[in-house]
Structure formats: C-alpha cells, structure tokens
Amino acid sequence: MGYRVAVVGATGNVGREMLNILEEVEFPVDRIHAIASRKSIGVEVSFGEKIVKCEDVEQFDFSTVDLVLMSVSGSFSKIWSPKIGEAGPIVIDNSSAFRMDPDVPLIVPEVNPDDVEWADRKNIIANPNCSTAQLVVALKPLHDRARIKRVVVSTYQSVSGAGKEGMDELWDQTKGVFVLGAPEPKKFPKQIAFNVIPFIGAFNDEAIPMKKPRCGMKPTR
Ligand SMILES: NC(=O)c1ccc[n+]([C@@H]2O[C@H](COP(=O)([O-])OP(=O)(O)OC[C@H]3O[C@@H](n4cnc5c(N)ncnc54)[C@H](OP(=O)(O)O)[C@@H]3O)[C@@H](O)[C@H]2O)c1
Known part of the structure; x- marks a missing residue:
C-alpha cells in the first residue's frame, strides 16, 4: 500500500x-x-x-x-x-x-x-x-569522529533560489542585453544578467557587521 x-x-x-x-x-x-x-x-x-x-x-x-x-x-x-x-x-x-x-x-x-x-x-x-542540507551530509561523519566546533562557510546562490520569478528575470534580462537593453530589475535589487550581487533575501541582525566582539574576535567597526 x-x-x-x-x-x-x-x-x-x-x-x-x-x-x-x-x-x-x-x-x-x-x-x-x-x-x-x-x-x-x-x-x-x-x-x-x-x-x-x-x-x-x-x-x-x-x-x-x-x-x-x-x-x-x-x-x-x-x-x-x-x-x-x-x-x-x-x-x-x-x-x-x-x-x-x-x-x-x-x-x-x-x-x-x-x-x-x-x-x-x-x-x-x-x-x-x-546549502546546509548537502554540507551537513559531509560534516556528519567528521563530527562523529572529532567534534566540530566551528565551520566557516561561504555560499554562492543561484538565481533559481529566488523561484521561477527570479529565473524569468534572468532569462528576460539576458535576452534584453543583446537586443533592446535589459529590462528594469524587479525581483532582484540590481540587474542579475551577467552579474553577481552580494545580497540575498533581506538584511537581518546576522547580516549587520559585528558591533561587539564575539568569541575573542575584534569588532569590524
Ligand atoms: N530547502 C531547499 O533546499 C530549497 C531550495 C529551493 C527553494 N526552497 C524553498 O521552496 C519554496 C518554493 O520555492 P520555488 O523556487 O519553487 O518558488 P516558485 O518557483 O516561485 O514557486 C512558488 C509556488 O508557490 C505557489 N504559491 C504561491 N503563492 C501561493 C498561494 N497564495 N497559494 C497557493 N500556492 C501559492 C505557486 O503557485 P502559483 O503558480 O499558483 O502562484 C508556486 O507553485 C520557497 O520557500 C523556497 O525558499 C527550498
């Protein structure tokens, strides 16, 4: 059944x-x-x-x-x-x-x-x-052998992470660049065709550079 x-x-x-x-x-x-x-x-x-x-x-x-x-x-x-x-x-x-x-x-x-x-x-x-789902599959056996204390990760997200509207915007802008000029961005804050944007989702507390030192590190500002 x-x-x-x-x-x-x-x-x-x-x-x-x-x-x-x-x-x-x-x-x-x-x-x-x-x-x-x-x-x-x-x-x-x-x-x-x-x-x-x-x-x-x-x-x-x-x-x-x-x-x-x-x-x-x-x-x-x-x-x-x-x-x-x-x-x-x-x-x-x-x-x-x-x-x-x-x-x-x-x-x-x-x-x-x-x-x-x-x-x-x-x-x-x-x-x-x-990003996390595939990462933890690799980390789990390492963690089991020797406890992991900290992981430093940088991720580069594809446009598809923004759903079908994001993919459509990339497609339309890519075509536009070669013909009449890229249409104005709607889904992303800047043109995404032939571009990389250091921004995803919305800014939150974790995205703001540290004000107070944490874990013995120097503050960034
Ligand atoms: N866990 C992961 O690895 C992973 C990876 C990628 C994405 N995601 C998450 O998965 C979710 C979907 O992403 P996606 O890329 O598939 O988005 P998408 O391509 O934009 O699709 C959104 C879907 O939601 C439906 N929907 C939107 N508003 C609705 C409403 N009011 N009532 C009923 N259905 C509604 C849409 O239906 P209509 O066509 O009828 O509007 C469409 O089927 C997001 O939360 C995204 O963050 C997770």
Whole structure:
C-alpha cells in the first residue's frame, strides 16, 4: 500500500522537481495531488508519464492525504502548515518557516533520521536550505569522529533560489542585453544578467557587521 501525497506549490521550481523525483525514485504513491493558488486551477503538471491538474489550496481537503510536501514561501507556510498538520497529514516543509521551531524536527535523512519520531508534535518536519542540507551530509561523519566546533562557510546562490520569478528575470534580462537593453530589475535589487550581487533575501541582525566582539574576535567597526 502506498501514500496519498499532496505537493503544495506544484507549479513552482521546487514543486515540479518534487513531482519528478517522487516518480523517479518510485516512491509508493497511491494518489497524487498537485496544489497551487487559485490562479493555477486546472494547470497541468507532469508526474512521470501522467498529467495531473492543479487544485486550489483553499478548496482542498487535506484530511484526505497522508503526506504534504510544502514548497511555497515561508510566510505562506507559517499560516498553512500548522492548519494542514492539524487536519492529519505530516507536512514536510521546504521553506524557512519552521527551521528554528523547537517543536518541529529539522531533518536531513542522512544525518538525523530518528528525529522523525517526534514529528507528531505539530505534524510538521522542516528541512534546511540547500546549502546546509548537502554540507551537513559531509560534516556528519567528521563530527562523529572529532567534534566540530566551528565551520566557516561561504555560499554562492543561484538565481533559481529566488523561484521561477527570479529565473524569468534572468532569462528576460539576458535576452534584453543583446537586443533592446535589459529590462528594469524587479525581483532582484540590481540587474542579475551577467552579474553577481552580494545580497540575498533581506538584511537581518546576522547580516549587520559585528558591533561587539564575539568569541575573542575584534569588532569590524
Ligand atoms: N530547502 C531547499 O533546499 C530549497 C531550495 C529551493 C527553494 N526552497 C524553498 O521552496 C519554496 C518554493 O520555492 P520555488 O523556487 O519553487 O518558488 P516558485 O518557483 O516561485 O514557486 C512558488 C509556488 O508557490 C505557489 N504559491 C504561491 N503563492 C501561493 C498561494 N497564495 N497559494 C497557493 N500556492 C501559492 C505557486 O503557485 P502559483 O503558480 O499558483 O502562484 C508556486 O507553485 C520557497 O520557500 C523556497 O525558499 C527550498
């Protein structure tokens, strides 16, 4: 017997890939639902050889499924994942919304699969962002042998991390550069075509250079 699965955000970059991978790894799926916003009702997405029509998140009865793969924004997930979890299924959330919630396990299957045992607190499982997920798989065996105290990481994020709007902006600007000039940036603060921007998401406390010394280091200003 398989699972009844809903992919929320099924028209997005990540949602479409989730559908591909479920099919590719032959995950035991009894029923699949593609869920997105109202404007995508009836939009067709692929699930292997099959075509699935998108349903509206507002209309969908989540008590009829076992697993929900959530791949919308953090703000959307904050509202919807707890509601869906209460309706019965386990939500696996791909956004940042619950990564720091002490009642939600943050799981990378190769690292801490056993934490799934307490996922029933809110019926939500979080996963880390893509840079972290692959990094901790490599760090785990090192950590097991000799405790890691500190890791210094620099990441370079692809445009696809900004969703399909980000990828469309890169595509349109790239074409524009060679023809009539690049269109004005909307998704990114500066032109992204043929460019690298030292900025992602929004500035927060961690992005501000240190004012006080921490860990014996000198302040940067
Ligand atoms: N963990 C990771 O490794 C990782 C990697 C990349 C991205 N992410 C996260 O995954 C999430 C999705 O990223 P993405 O790149 O797939 O974004 P995207 O391409 O912009 O897709 C967004 C999806 O959300 C749906 N959506 C937006 N507003 C909605 C609403 N009000 N109601 C229902 N559905 C709505 C869209 O449906 P419509 O087409 O109907 O608008 C679309 O299917 C983000 O939180 C992102 O940060 C995580």
